[in-house]
Amino acid sequence: MSVSGLCSICQTREAQARCDQCGTMVCAQHYDESLGYCADCAAEASSGGRTF
Ligand SMILES: [Zn+2]
Numbered sequence: 185m186s187v188s189g190l191c192s193i194c195q196t197r198e199a200q201a202r203c204d205q206c207g208t209m210v211c212a213q214h215y216d217e218s219l220g221y222c223a224d225c226a227a228e229a230s231s232g233g234r235t236f
């Protein structure tokens with residue numbers, strides 16, 4: 185696997201996944217696997233109260 189860069193949120197761990205929503209690269213700790221979103225988008229999605 186090729187990993188380029190650090191997590192955009194914590195900037196300390198290696199990015200391991202890409203957010204489906206905003207496309208930013210984040211580490212496993214800041215990636216919500218159930219949503220496929222980064223921590224930022226996951227927080228927005230869970231607090232937004234939008235229904236699809
Ligand atoms: Zn991180």
Ligand SMILES: [Zn+2]
Nearest residue numbers: 203206222225
């Ligand atoms: Zn995101």
